[in-house]
Amino acid sequence: xxxxxxxxxxxxxxxxxxxxxxxxxxxxxNPYLFWYVQYPNRGLQFLLKxxxxxxxxxxxxxxxAEFNKSQTSFHLKKPSALVSDSALYFCAVRVNQAGTALIxxxxxxxxxxx
Amino acid sequence: xxxxxQSPSNKVTEKGKDVELRCDPISGHTALYWYRQSLxxxxxxxxxxxxxxxxxKSGLPSDRFSAERTGGSVSTLTIQRTQQEDSAVYLxxxxxxxxxxxxxxxxxxxxxxx
Numbered sequence: 001x002x003x004x005x006x007x008x009x010x011x012x013x014x015x016x017x018x019x020x021x022x023x024x025x026x027x028x029x030n031p032y033l034f035w036y037v038q039y040p041n042r043g044l045q046f047l048l049k050x051x052x053x054x055x056x057x058x059x060x061x062x063x064x065a066e067f068n069k070s071q072t073s074f075h076l077k078k079p080s081a082l083v084s085d086s087a088l089y090f091c092a093v094r095v096n097q098a099g100t101a102l103i104x105x106x107x108x109x110x111x112x113x114x
Numbered sequence: 115x116x117x118x119x120q121s122p123s124n125k126v127t128e129k130g131k132d133v134e135l136r137c138d139p140i141s142g143h144t145a146l147y148w149y150r151q152s153l154x155x156x157x158x159x160x161x162x163x164x165x166x167x168x169x170x171k172s173g174l175p176s177d178r179f180s181a182e183r184t185g186g187s188v189s190t191l192t193i194q195r196t197q198q199e200d201s202a203v204y205l206x207x208x209x210x211x212x213x214x215x216x217x218x219x220x221x222x223x224x225x226x227x228x
Contacts, residue, residue, distance in 0.1 A: 006156075034216065043118075044157075044205070046216040090157060101147050101170065102217065106156030 002027040004093045006105035013081045014113050021076040021108045023065075023091030033074040034092040034102060035065055044090065050074060061085070081112045116140075118220035120206050126226045127196055135191045135223045139208030146189050147209075147217065148181055152202040160204075163189065196227045 004025045013019045025031055035047040048059025055067040065076045076089060088109050092102040119138040127133050139146050148160040159173035163183045174180070178196075183189040193200055203224050207217035 036217075036219075043221045044207075044217075044219040046218075049216060092157075101159050101162040101173075103159060104149070104157035 002031075002093055002103055004091050004103055004105040006089075006091055006108045008108050009106075010109045010111065012111045012113065015083050016080050019078050019081040019085070019110065019112070021089050021091075021110060023074045023076065023105060025072050025074060025091075025093045027093060031074075032094040033065075033067060034094075035059065035063070035074075035076050036090045036092060036104075037061075038088040038090065038107075040087070047076070047089075081110075083112045083114050086110055086112045118206055118208050118218050120204075120220035120223050122223060123221065124224045124226075126228060129198060129227055130195055132192065132194045133196055133225065135193075135204050135225070137189045137191070137206030137208075137220060139187065139189070139206070140218055141187075143208035143210055143218070144186065145209045146183055147207045148189070148191050149205045149207065150202045151205055151222070157205065160191070193225075196225075198227045201225055201227045 007022055011021055033050040036044045037047050038044045047063055048057050048065055050057045050067045058064045063076060063078050065074055067074050088107045090107045091105045094100050094102050118140055121136045125133055144165045146163040150158045150160055161174055161181045162170040178194045181191045203222040205219055205222045207219045209217050
């Protein structure tokens with residue numbers, strides 16, 4: 001069965017510092033990987049995805065993520081955090097298979113202090 | 115409309131009552147998904163509709179939960195004989211037909227069972 005894990009419930013960083021939000025996955029085939037963000041009192045928004053190709057994927061708001069097949073990870077990164085990045089972040093996975101919905105992790109709360 | 119619309123935004127119901135939650139996807143989106151977001155549980159997949167295919171109901175937690183999608187557009191999630199553990203935010207998302215395109219989420223319905 002496919003699954004995705006976000007090992008940290010919360011990540012705290014100071015504004016201007018780099019940030020990493022971790023995600024690992026478990027699938028039996030080639031994964032499709034996604035990151036979504038949920039700002040307070042708003043719906044989830046798509047950030048970026050990895051389907052195939054370059055392992056480093058760039059997305060919205062200056063975020064990027066690196067697909068690492070050997071470590072089965074897809075960590076979200078940003079070189080310089082902003083206070084406005086504070087939100088709940090979800091990693092999601094789907095096996096390259098038609099008719100399958102995304103499986104989401106439990107989410108990681110990112111708190112950026114000024 | 116421009117986005118995924120869900121109604122009501124908030125619903126308080128008494129234990130044992132039935133509730134209906136509505137989702138109006140983006141026009142032209144063939145895929146529609148229901149998820150449940152509970153504190154500490156992340157996003158839990160419930161059901162997935164894709165075009166005229168039989169829905170994937172594998173995530174429905176019990177036979178008290180059902181969903182339908184009429185005319186390939188609006189979807190209704192019904193919870194019968196609600197229980198307190200059903201309290202959560204119910205999120206609907208739609209996409210152009212594949213998860214690789216990314217989902218567009220609605221703002222959700224916050225259900226409280228008292």
